[in-house]
Amino acid sequence: DQQVKQNSPSLSVQEGRISILNCDYTNSMFDYFLWYKKYPAEGPTFLISISSIKDKNEDGRFTVFLNKSAKHLSLHIVPSQPGDSAVYFCAASGTPGGGGATNKLIFGTGTLLAVQP
């Protein structure tokens, strides 16, 4: 039962253009959504998060959009840079210490982003 899905295994974009990575989830009890970035031979690093009470969160070149009715979130990177080339994981969780869904992170399968110079 894949509760968090990233249907695009890979994405290739030109440097300077926008990268859009998509993520869908099935559990309506998820309260927090996070994006992690992973380079080869390294552990995932936290990139940006959004809580279910918001529909947008921005941090520099990175913006995450959340559409709760569609159970869909996306990560926009503008402008894309070659150093952004990595695997991006979407993750979801319930409210830490709250009721409802477990507060452990449920990860998607990842999308490999390649930014071409």
Next chain:
Amino acid sequence: EAGVAQSPRYKIIEKRQSVAFWCNPISGHATLYWYQQILGQGPKLLIQFQNNGVVDDSQLPKDRFSAERLKGVDSTLKIQPAKLEDSAVYLCASSSPKLREGWNEQYFGPGTRLTVT
């Protein structure tokens, strides 16, 4: 600030052998996690510790996997005996008790790549 340390980085064993992984979390982080990441999949939580107590081990195959966190700092994850399907990267993560926008950010180590032949 030093990151999460893991050792060894790579390990090759034959099936039915035993193996142990070690993790040293970021200083002061009370929560420690062990994840299994099989090739082509996202990380899956195996066990979560709060100090030296287990919070969640629902997805730990307890017939062959064990983990401990003595004194609430370092942790070891053991597999005995190993199976071919245990080939994966084993990631350790830790988080601070301070909440950031309601979520405890998890910091990951570089992982241990296990190959079972």
